[in-house]
Amino acid sequence: MGExxxxxxxxxxxxxxxxxxxxxxxxxxxxxxxxxxTTVLHNCPRLRDVEASVEILRHLGCRVEWTEDALLxxxxxxxxxxxxxxxxxxxxxxxxxxxxxxxxxxxxxxxMPGGCELGPRPIxxxxxxxxxxxxxxxxxxxxxxxxxxxxxxxxxxLSLPSVGATENAMLAACGCEGTTVILNAAREPEIAxxxxxxxxxxxKVQGAGSSTVAVEGRQRTHDVVHTVMPDRxxxxxxxxxxxxxxxxxxxxxxxYRHLSTVTAALHEAGCRIxxxxxxxxLRSDGRLKAIRPVRTAPYPGFPTDAQAVLMAALLRSxxxxxxxxxxxxxxxxxVDELCRLGADIRVEGRVAVVCGVERLTGAAMECTxxxxxxxxxxxxxxxxxxxxxxxxxxxxxxxxxxxRDLRLLGAQAEER
Ligand code: UD1
Numbered sequence: 282m283g284e285x286x287x288x289x290x291x292x293x294x295x296x297x298x299x300x301x302x303x304x305x306x307x308x309x310x311x312x313x314x315x316x317x318x319t320t321v322l323h324n325c326p327r328l329r330d331v332e333a334s335v336e337i338l339r340h341l342g343c344r345v346e347w348t349e350d351a352l353l354x355x356x357x358x359x360x361x362x363x364x365x366x367x368x369x370x371x372x373x374x375x376x377x378x379x380x381x382x383x384x385x386x387x388x389x390x391x392x393m394p395g396g397c398e399l400g401p402r403p404i405x406x407x408x409x410x411x412x413x414x415x416x417x418x419x420x421x422x423x424x425x426x427x428x429x430x431x432x433x434x435x436x437x438x439l440s441l442p443s444v445g446a447t448e449n450a451m452l453a454a455c456g457c458e459g460t461t462v463i464l465n466a467a468r469e470p471e472i473a474x475x476x477x478x479x480x481x482x483x484x485k486v487q488g489a490g491s492s493t494v495a496v497e498g499r500q501r502t503h504d505v506v507h508t509v510m511p512d513r514x515x516x517x518x519x520x521x522x523x524x525x526x527x528x529x530x531x532x533x534x535x536x537y538r539h540l541s542t543v544t545a546a547l548h549e550a551g552c553r554i555x556x557x558x559x560x561x562x563l564r565s566d567g568r569l570k571a572i573r574p575v576r577t578a579p580y581p582g583f584p585t586d587a588q589a590v591l592m593a594a595l596l597r598s599x600x601x602x603x604x605x606x607x608x609x610x611x612x613x614x615x616v617d618e619l620c621r622l623g624a625d626i627r628v629e630g631r632v633a634v635v636c637g638v639e640r641l642t643g644a645a646m647e648c649t650x651x652x653x654x655x656x657x658x659x660x661x662x663x664x665x666x667x668x669x670x671x672x673x674x675x676x677x678x679x680x681x682x683x684x685r686d687l688r689l690l691g692a693q694a695e696e697r
């Protein structure tokens with residue numbers, strides 16, 4: 282176990298339904314504790330990060346159960362406000378529980394999340410926002426202790442549109458007296474999904490998807506049933522896989538509007554794409570063209586999470602493509618591994634230059650991070666012969682069953 286064996290170099294074809302979004306369900310799971318009652322989540326992906334959130338919820342005193350096609354959280358009996366260090370280490374985004382716990386209990390204690398495989402992951406914007414809402418936060422011995430006798434809504438400006446800080450501020454604002462207005466909020470679709478969830482629970486939130494989000498705090502909440510939005514990065518991965526290997530894919534259960542920068546890049550590279558309803562169809566002859574520079578940016582720009590998989594799709598393209606990573610410092614760790622397939626990629630700081638090569642050949646690679654690992658899978662599918670990919674637990678943090686989905690497309694791929 283823990284290793285993927287992929288035999289690439291053959292076209293893929295078929296239909297895949299996309300799982301629910303990891304980056305949407307994690308803040309929603311934190312938000313469930315705002316309501317002293319029951320939440321039912323449909324389309325909840327079964328992922329390691331979701332299991333970590335479930336463990337946190339159980340630690341806080343919630344009852345959590347998986348049914349056949351949903352996750353049920355009963356937060357009526359929640360009676361703790363701390364997140365143990367072990368669970369904070371398991372998943373960096375558990376910091377999102379801070380705003381929710383504070384909102385419900387007026388206090389919270391958790392550890393500093395520390396860095397991760399993408400480089401330093403500061404939470405200064407999260408803390409600044411919570412302080413503006415009235416939280417007193419002390420940091421000592423690696424633990425963060427937050428207290429708020431009274432949370433008070435206000436106008437707060439994020440110095441950059443951080444996804445996590447926007448979500449944390451929204452969750453804390455639900456427990457505030459009065460109205461909170463978050464300016465320079467992140468505009469990612471997952472934030473709109475969090476707003477949809479909070480509104481179905483009885484909270485008053487508006488503006489998500491734009492850079493100004495307003496929350497009227499202290500609303501009466503009620504039981505809620507919500508369907509998690511589709512995962513646009515998983516969708517981008519499967520589109521990139523078929524673009525790289527050649528063939529045809531129909532992705533179902535997606536919102537194509539969330540993927541417009543990714544499909545535009547693949548179209549420029551020579552893929553034929555049709556989007557409509559809840560589906561995207563892509564056809565590729567497997568030999569793409571280089572494209573204009575790809576610059577990652579906050580939504581609606583090109584997503585940093587799709588940078589690695591698009592890069593993998595372009596390894597055999599004709600010409601040279603430049604990538605500029607503007608969100609995270611350390612997001613090219615997959616490059617050395619992709620070069621083992623015979624790829625020609627050079628990195629200098631935030632810039633990576635991909636010179637397309639004629640052929641890739643299977644190789645042994647080691648996952649470095651979640652999306653970097655997915656890029657290795659895409660590269661392996663485009664490479665002739667067998668590839669082995671180790672440390673796939675990184676991939677399993679975000680993909681429910683990537684091999685099952687790829688086998689639906691005819692890929693020869695198994696886990697050992
Ligand atoms: C979320 C996503 C992640 C995605 C990222 C950017 C989740 C669970 N994760 O991460 O998959 O790659 O958005 O789209 O939704 N920053 C600070 N101070 C802070 C917070 C952030 O300097 O307090 C910086 C970060 O270092 C980074 C940038 O802001 O350079 C963007 O980070 P942010 O939007 O917060 O990403 P996450 O919410 O951590």
